[in-house]
Amino acid sequence: MIPPPKGAADPQNRVWLPADTALWTTCHIVFDTVNGHVPQHRIDTLFPLTDGEVAVTAGNLFVDSFHAAGDGSYNRSSTFVWGTGAFGLALAAGTLAASAAGNASRRNQAAADAQEAWRSLFGGTLFVTTGGFYIHTRQGLFRWRWEAVDLMQVVAFNVVIMQARSTEGPVTWRLTSEWAELVFALWALHRHPNHPQLRDGTWPPTNWLPWATEQGYRPHLDRPQLAP
Numbered sequence: 001m002i003p004p005p006k007g008a009a010d011p012q013n014r015v016w017l018p019a020d021t022a023l024w025t026t027c028h029i030v031f032d033t034v035n036g037h038v039p040q041h042r043i044d045t046l047f048p049l050t051d052g053e054v055a056v057t058a059g060n061l062f063v064d065s066f067h068a069a070g071d072g073s074y075n076r077s078s079t080f081v082w083g084t085g086a087f088g089l090a091l092a093a094g095t096l097a098a099s100a101a102g103n104a105s106r107r108n109q110a111a112a113d114a115q116e117a118w119r120s121l122f123g124g125t126l127f128v129t130t131g132g133f134y135i136h137t138r139q140g141l142f143r144w145r146w147e148a149v150d151l152m153q154v155v156a157f158n159v160v161i162m163q164a165r166s167t168e169g170p171v172t173w174r175l176t177s178e179w180a181e182l183v184f185a186l187w188a189l190h191r192h193p194n195h196p197q198l199r200d201g202t203w204p205p206t207n208w209l210p211w212a213t214e215q216g217y218r219p220h221l222d223r224p225q226l227a228p
Contacts, residue, residue, distance in 0.1 A: 016215050019158055022059065022178035023204060024212060027219035029056050030185045034226060038130065045127060045134075047141055053131040057179050061126035061135060064118040064174040118174055126177050133183055146190040153184075154203045160184045185226065194227055201225040 025041055032039040038054055045055045124137035132145040144164065151163040160180045163172050175183065184203055188195040197203045201224030209219050 016217070019178045020208075020212065020215075020217070022057070023181055023208065024217050024219055025057065026179070026182040026185065027204075027209075027221045029182060030189070030226065031220035033130075033186060033189055043127075047134070049129060050131060053129050055127055055129045057182060058125060058127045059177055059179050060123070062123045062176040063121045063135070064176075065121040066116060066118055066172040066174070068116045121173070126175075126179055126183075128179050128182055128186065130186070146187050149187055149191065152187050152192075152195075154181060154197055157205050162187075189226065199225060199227040 029039040029041050032041075039056050041056050043055050043058055045058075049055060122137055122139075124135050127134040127136065132143065132148075135142045135144070148166070149162050149164040152160055153162075154160050155174075158178055158180045159174065159176050160183060161172070161174050163170065165171075177183070181203055184197070188198050188203075192198075203226075204224050209221060209224060212219050
């Protein structure tokens, strides 16, 4: 079960962060999109875009995948050293104890690896465009169209979970980036305008809009509820 979204803790008691600047820019881009305009905020890219596609932001990205790291199996060690006399018997006992401890450690690790959990997958650079997003890593450039993403939810400040269809099959990913809220908002506006987090305004941190205004950075959005 996906946990409910969380806002930034006690926003009134913290300083303005680079992530806040990103969210302020996100509000500007979302405002333009909601009003049917091509976003004014744009960036250049070193890779070509499709006709009519505009790149709007770029930043660091960390991706986790929800999967098991193993099937529960492990290699059991049966190493044993024969010996005679008091020293030999002590050595044999120590070997047995070490072998048992090693097997127990491998068994416990195998059991842990067999559990499905969030596990680090890769890091890279996230490029958000009007048509989707690109992920650039050392292995290459990977493009995701909004149409390939079937589910998305903001679960924390700068964190979204998505389920999508890749060329290698379905994936469940957790994306951590200062542009996570932008990815969610643009995807939802294109694919799921009635998404509950658009309707109730819980996609940005709780009370972030009035707090940002108090800091002297009035967002372009008057309210976080975006659904028609």
